[in-house]
Amino acid sequence: MKNFNLEKAGWLFMRGSGAVLIVLIFTHLSVNLLSDGGVKAIDFAFVAGKLANPFWQWFDVTLLWLALIHGANGMRTVINDYVLREKFRKGLLVALVASTALLIVMGTLVVFTLDPCPVGSPAELLPSFCPVA
Amino acid sequence: MSDIAEVQSFTVTFIIRRFNPETDTEPYWQDFDVQMYSTDRVLDALHKIKWDVDGTLSFRRSCAHGICGSDAMRINGRNRLACKTLIKDLDISKPVYVEAIKGLPLEKDLIVDMEPFFAAYREINPFLQTSAKPEKEHIQSPEQRARFDDTTKCILCAACTTSCPVFWTDGQYFGPAAIVNAHRFIFDSRDEEAQVRLDILNSKEGVWRCRTTFNCSEACPRGIEVTKAIAEVKQAVLRGVR
Amino acid sequence: MTTAQASAAKTRIAGTLYRGHEGMWSWVLHRITGIAIYFFLLVHVLDTALVRISPELYNAVMASYKTPVMGLGELGLVAAIVFHAYNGLRIILVDLTGWGTRHQKAMFYVVLAMWAITMLGFAPRHLAHVFGA
Amino acid sequence: MTQVHNHEYDVVIVGAGGAGMRAAIESAPHAKTAVITKLYPTRSHTGAAQGGMAAALANVEEDSWEWHTFDTVKGGDYLVDQDAAEILAKEAIDAIIDLENMGLPFNRTPEGKIDQRRFGGHTRDHGKAPVRRACYAADRTGHMILQTLFQNCVKLGVEFHNEFYVLDLLLSEEKGQTRTSGVVAYELATGDIHVFHAKSVVFATGGFGKMFKTTSNAHTLTGDGVGIVWRKGLPLEDMEFFQFHPTGLAGLGILLTEGARGEGAILRNASGERFMERYAPTIKDLAPRDIISRCMVQEVAEGRGAGPEKDYVLLDCTHLGAEVLETKLPDITEFARTYLGVDPVHEPVPVMPTAHYAMGGIPTNTDAEVLKDNTTVIPGLYAAGECACVSVHGSNRLGTNSLLDINVFGKRAGRNAAAYALKAKHVALPKAPESDVLKLVETLRASNGSENVATLRKELQVEMDRNAQVFRTEESLKHAEDVIADLRARYANIGIHDRGQRFNTDLLEAIELGFLLDLAEVVVVSARNRKESRGGHMRDDFPDRNDADYMVHTMAYKADDSIRLDWKPVVITNYQPMERKY
Numbered sequence A: 001m002k003n004f005n006l007e008k009a010g011w012l013f014m015r016g017s018g019a020v021l022i023v024l025i026f027t028h029l030s031v032n033l034l035s036d037g038g039v040k041a042i043d044f045a046f047v048a049g050k051l052a053n054p055f056w057q058w059f060d061v062t063l064l065w066l067a068l069i070h071g072a073n074g075m076r077t078v079i080n081d082y083v084l085r086e087k088f089r090k091g092l093l094v095a096l097v098a099s100t101a102l103l104i105v106m107g108t109l110v111v112f113t114l115d116p117c118p119v120g121s122p123a124e125l126l127p128s129f130c131p132v133a
Numbered sequence B: 001m002s003d004i005a006e007v008q009s010f011t012v013t014f015i016i017r018r019f020n021p022e023t024d025t026e027p028y029w030q031d032f033d034v035q036m037y038s039t040d041r042v043l044d045a046l047h048k049i050k051w052d053v054d055g056t057l058s059f060r061r062s063c064a065h066g067i068c069g070s071d072a073m074r075i076n077g078r079n080r081l082a083c084k085t086l087i088k089d090l091d092i093s094k095p096v097y098v099e100a101i102k103g104l105p106l107e108k109d110l111i112v113d114m115e116p117f118f119a120a121y122r123e124i125n126p127f128l129q130t131s132a133k134p135e136k137e138h139i140q141s142p143e144q145r146a147r148f149d150d151t152t153k154c155i156l157c158a159a160c161t162t163s164c165p166v167f168w169t170d171g172q173y174f175g176p177a178a179i180v181n182a183h184r185f186i187f188d189s190r191d192e193e194a195q196v197r198l199d200i201l202n203s204k205e206g207v208w209r210c211r212t213t214f215n216c217s218e219a220c221p222r223g224i225e226v227t228k229a230i231a232e233v234k235q236a237v238l239r240g241v242r
Numbered sequence C: 001m002t003t004a005q006a007s008a009a010k011t012r013i014a015g016t017l018y019r020g021h022e023g024m025w026s027w028v029l030h031r032i033t034g035i036a037i038y039f040f041l042l043v044h045v046l047d048t049a050l051v052r053i054s055p056e057l058y059n060a061v062m063a064s065y066k067t068p069v070m071g072l073g074e075l076g077l078v079a080a081i082v083f084h085a086y087n088g089l090r091i092i093l094v095d096l097t098g099w100g101t102r103h104q105k106a107m108f109y110v111v112l113a114m115w116a117i118t119m120l121g122f123a124p125r126h127l128a129h130v131f132g133a
Numbered sequence D: 001m002t003q004v005h006n007h008e009y010d011v012v013i014v015g016a017g018g019a020g021m022r023a024a025i026e027s028a029p030h031a032k033t034a035v036i037t038k039l040y041p042t043r044s045h046t047g048a049a050q051g052g053m054a055a056a057l058a059n060v061e062e063d064s065w066e067w068h069t070f071d072t073v074k075g076g077d078y079l080v081d082q083d084a085a086e087i088l089a090k091e092a093i094d095a096i097i098d099l100e101n102m103g104l105p106f107n108r109t110p111e112g113k114i115d116q117r118r119f120g121g122h123t124r125d126h127g128k129a130p131v132r133r134a135c136y137a138a139d140r141t142g143h144m145i146l147q148t149l150f151q152n153c154v155k156l157g158v159e160f161h162n163e164f165y166v167l168d169l170l171l172s173e174e175k176g177q178t179r180t181s182g183v184v185a186y187e188l189a190t191g192d193i194h195v196f197h198a199k200s201v202v203f204a205t206g207g208f209g210k211m212f213k214t215t216s217n218a219h220t221l222t223g224d225g226v227g228i229v230w231r232k233g234l235p236l237e238d239m240e241f242f243q244f245h246p247t248g249l250a251g252l253g254i255l256l257t258e259g260a261r262g263e264g265a266i267l268r269n270a271s272g273e274r275f276m277e278r279y280a281p282t283i284k285d286l287a288p289r290d291i292i293s294r295c296m297v298q299e300v301a302e303g304r305g306a307g308p309e310k311d312y313v314l315l316d317c318t319h320l321g322a323e324v325l326e327t328k329l330p331d332i333t334e335f336a337r338t339y340l341g342v343d344p345v346h347e348p349v350p351v352m353p354t355a356h357y358a359m360g361g362i363p364t365n366t367d368a369e370v371l372k373d374n375t376t377v378i379p380g381l382y383a384a385g386e387c388a389c390v391s392v393h394g395s396n397r398l399g400t401n402s403l404l405d406i407n408v409f410g411k412r413a414g415r416n417a418a419a420y421a422l423k424a425k426h427v428a429l430p431k432a433p434e435s436d437v438l439k440l441v442e443t444l445r446a447s448n449g450s451e452n453v454a455t456l457r458k459e460l461q462v463e464m465d466r467n468a469q470v471f472r473t474e475e476s477l478k479h480a481e482d483v484i485a486d487l488r489a490r491y492a493n494i495g496i497h498d499r500g501q502r503f504n505t506d507l508l509e510a511i512e513l514g515f516l517l518d519l520a521e522v523v524v525v526s527a528r529n530r531k532e533s534r535g536g537h538m539r540d541d542f543p544d545r546n547d548a549d550y551m552v553h554t555m556a557y558k559a560d561d562s563i564r565l566d567w568k569p570v571v572i573t574n575y576q577p578m579e580r581k582y
């Protein structure tokens, strides 16, 4: 741990993750907003349909992790820059880390545990591949 | 020469941010109308005001030709040397705003406390460190010499550091001037302690705080490619030495 | 002659805004867009997590996204992401190449141009989805 | 209100230019040393020096320190103390190596050694041809020297008192001898007074070019140190000799280094003629400065000047090519572009002589000890750099010899001051040591007379330019003397605006003007008294050098309300005075 330097690691990570994020986000945006129907097409069926596919599972999880860590690290810099009252600054950083961690865990769980065909839901809301109950 | 200049005299309004800690609680702006010639510089205007109108106006200056680094100030919102800013290069149909550089404690009018700036400079070991004891000079090829030529030009005027948005935030960042001076030694083939300086600049307030806003490069009156020098130091930290 | 005016009229006590160049403004935009995207991301992860609760709930919330107001908001978000992404690439080039430091200004205009082109491509399709039937 | 603080040191160095910091580097490791400077060290005018620093390294062609000595003696029109010149030339080599070893980034030869260039008056084998003797770092040699010395002061942890104006020297009589006990300084930031009790004091306060209007010197070069010594009743040497550098930007005085001519630039008059060929057929544009300045003024006087007013000549660099200008002379190229809007790559640059360097100053021996008459030293008091007169420059300094001077004699001053401090005891301070400074400061701060400091200063500068510049006559000098006397009377009735304690630069400009007026008087009176032409001192009414009567240094003493003049013999070792031809 002695040679670990958060500033340097953060700097490198921002650039590395940025480069990857550009691919992920543009794909994400075109699939979700540009393909047939655009925003209007987004509903449970659409999402669950995507997440039933391991490719999209891993894609979304990567996007989630990278974007949240990238964003959180960026926010850390911003907070360090402008919040000069030490206590307040520490407080914000704790909140930032906590909320980011929470969202990462939650998001990951959602992606991997989502049942695309929850029992008892009306079939018209579910992806087309669900067995009709 | 003087006679040609005589012809093209015109009136310029200067709005100067004044502050006298002995009498004022807050800085305030004051207008001066000054008769100028096209070859005059902002420093000449300040002198005219100080010498003919208001002797209390305080600012630093010495060489008057951009080599001593005394008179960095904010002119129309940008850091420049007053002695290198020609009136004819400013838009004089509008008033010219002059105020102290930002981010260092304001002492009086255009004078700030430079100590924090020099403290950062001293921290990066700005001196040659070598164990070699050559009989005469060290041998250094013109190419090795060229490697750090740009950063030897620094006159420690602080125009760069006090134009840096990151420095303004909390004043803790080493700032571009200190990094420029570290660069001058890190890339000097005669120096043996580059790694120490790189470690210093690898710290929390070091090079990683630079957000490449280029204000420093734009402000440098010596035309040093400051952001490029900082980038080179970042890369040296990543790669480990030169 | 040189004359002074007491300028009681001048109410501007604070210093002037620093008049930086392209480099500074691109950073200001990068920072603002970064922060905006981060906050959007927080909400976005939360609302997506609703898929795990029930299709009905998720679809209900999504329906509220499909209003014209939200549609315009999405347009702004995409604009922010696209700028942040392209400018992020510019920053990476500046960081890694001496060429980048010399041509940062030109690259800023390239970023703006690419951003404009991308938005011209995206906006009509997206707006058609939002306002279309 | 004004507070008084007390400090105690072994060595106090006044001035943080090249000379002061070089002294500090010698002294600080051995004795408790303070450097007191009215400017931040890196603001000192040493940083403005461009061209180079001479040393017979023989890195690029054959050279020897004897030749260098000869050139220095001849350049100074034989008024040089030859023992001092010998030390200067001999120790030059170490001085350069010291600087290089401290980190100075000299330009290099292809083999990686320190590169050297030509400079005016430096020749091989006693005047046969120009020699490449000046070591340089582009055209910012002085900047690099100042930075390098400052860097080494940081390394050694030298204690600086920045923006402290020394205003008085403390002398005490002890055992029938005048001895040094310290200095008194005024702190710009607070207006407080500081008494520095010290065993040795080194003055390194630089020149006083600001008594002239057209000058390459900084606004802050007001001769404070020389003025303080003068007011203490100590003599000043050779004050009539002031160097006017040929190539100041016309109308502005900003210097374009002689290094430009060293690289091959040529002076031309209005018709494009290379006029120096007529005056100095052998070394032409690389003749010493006094000669070139005179020729330039003569060209203009005889109607061959260029420009709409025919009041300047032209420095032609166009044949050097953009490459040489950008790499070897970048700063001066920029000066011409910025301040005159002239691009030296394509057009010749308008130039005229500019007041540049004070050959005279505080008399010292070769150990940098200050003299109170022709021979007696004041124990513990040292001076080095432009404020001192050793005399290695005689009546005209060769280019690159001043940066050398500050290093060689700065080093000697520091070393000797520390050695003296280690064996000496503190001399008791005079009673109420701060009283004179307190009085000076308080009187001026309260002054509300009708005269304006800036107006007086301007009148002084205009008068000195008109009547005590390159050409002087009995009449012109008499005029200048009268004007100065009048200005001094008016100075008693000045008024200042700023009555505050903090950063009162208004007050300090008034004090500085006081020193300038004192010194201008000494310059003019000394010049009137020297009825010959020699080096930087050119009398139209006595156009020849007169060795029979004037092969001596001028020594000026302050006597109540007048100036007493005396002579001091010149030290001659190897070189008998000869006619000076180039």
Ligand SMILES: Cc1cc2nc3c(=O)[nH]c(=O)nc-3n(C[C@H](O)[C@H](O)[C@H](O)COP(=O)(O)OP(=O)(O)OC[C@H]3O[C@@H](n4cnc5c(N)ncnc54)[C@H](O)[C@@H]3O)c2cc1C
Pocket (backbone or CB within 6 Å): D014, D015, D016, D017, D018, D019, D020, D036, D037, D038, D039, D040, D041, D044, D045, D046, D047, D048, D049, D050, D051, D052, D053, D054, D141, D142, D164, D165, D166, D167, D204, D205, D206, D207, D216, D217, D218, D221, D224, D225, D255, D257, D356, D357, D384, D385, D386, D387, D399, D400, D401, D402, D403, D404, D406
């Ligand atoms: C434009 C220019 C170019 C030159 N080029 C060359 C060249 O190429 N080669 C060469 O050999 N020479 C050159 N010279 C000459 C040479 O640079 C100077 O003579 C030399 O640098 C003087 O150094 P110094 O240390 O004596 O004084 P300075 O560097 O002038 O330093 C004076 C110091 O004294 C301090 N001081 C003054 N008064 C007080 C006071 N009252 N209290 C406290 N501190 C005080 C100041 O703060 C400053 O630190 C040039 C000069 C000029 C002006």
Ligand code: HEM
Pocket (backbone or CB within 6 Å): A014, A015, A017, A018, A019, A021, A022, A025, A067, A068, A070, A071, A072, A073, A074, A075, A077, A078, B210, B211, B212, C027, C030, C031, C033, C034, C035, C037, C038, C041, C081, C084, C085, C086, C088, C089, C091, C092
């Ligand atoms: C689309 C691809 C993206 C790229 C190429 C990218 C690139 C970058 C880069 C290189 C930086 C570092 C800037 C610097 O150090 O000066 C950065 C900072 C930042 N990014 Fe991104 N980013 C992207 C996506 C995102 C996303 C999705 C978010 C939000 C979650 C985000 C939020 C931030 C924040 C808050 C900062 C800090 C801004 C600052 O310090 O000024 N970025 N980005």
Ligand code: SF4
Pocket (backbone or CB within 6 Å): B153, B154, B155, B156, B157, B158, B159, B160, B161, B176, B177, B180, B219, B220, B221, B222, B223, B224, B226
């Ligand atoms: S890098 Fe440029 S702007 Fe910064 S201190 Fe040095 S000379 Fe001034």
Ligand code: F3S
Pocket (backbone or CB within 6 Å): B160, B163, B164, B165, B166, B167, B175, B176, B209, B210, B211, B212, B213, B214, B215, B216, B217, B226, B227, B230
């Ligand atoms: S202004 Fe500051 S952010 Fe970096 S590029 Fe310069 S140091």
Ligand code: FES
Pocket (backbone or CB within 6 Å): B060, B061, B062, B063, B064, B065, B066, B067, B068, B069, B070, B071, B081, B082, B083, B084
């Ligand atoms: S006065 Fe020296 S840099 Fe402006």
